Amino acid sequence: MTPDSTETKLREAMARLLVGKPQNCDGKLTKANLAREAKVSQATMYRAKNILAEWDSQVSDSTPRNAQVSRLEAELSRSKKRVRDLEQHNTELRRQVIAAATVIAELSARLDQPLSKSVTVLDSKR
Known part of the structure; x- marks a missing residue:
């Protein structure tokens, strides 16, 4: 294999991997996958120092393996984020339910009191 054909294979493989369209590997941006994608041995790949320098400059830990x-x-x-927002909304609704239940319990307790304590009966004979 000539150095030019190896370099061409590696460049084409690098381009496919960087755009997220691998043909011969899982698409992870690793040097092993670069060799697999180019269908060359890792030893052959490591001899192409200029290609590896390009690879290293384009691939970092923060580079996603594909689109x-x-x-x-x-x-x-x-x-x-949506789950967090919904959980906050759920918490607020629970607070409102507790507040409403408290008001209902208070009103129910007041209804259970005898009317004579809370209502003045008027004499209807007047």
Whole structure:
């Protein structure tokens, strides 16, 4: 295998991995997957120092392995925020239910009291 064809294979594999469209591996941005994607041995890949330097400059720990993972992570983040918001709303509704139950209990207790204590009876013979 000539160095030019190896370099071409590695560049094409790198491009596919970076856009999230692998053909020969799981898509994780690792050097092992770069070799797999290019269908070259890791030893051959490691001899292409300029390609590895490009790889290292484009791939970092924060680089998502593909667009789908980025989209799913963003969706997960939005979903977690929605859950937090709904939990807060649920807590507020529970407080309102407790307050309403307290008012109902107080009103029920007042209804159970004899009327003579809370109501003045008027003489209807006047």
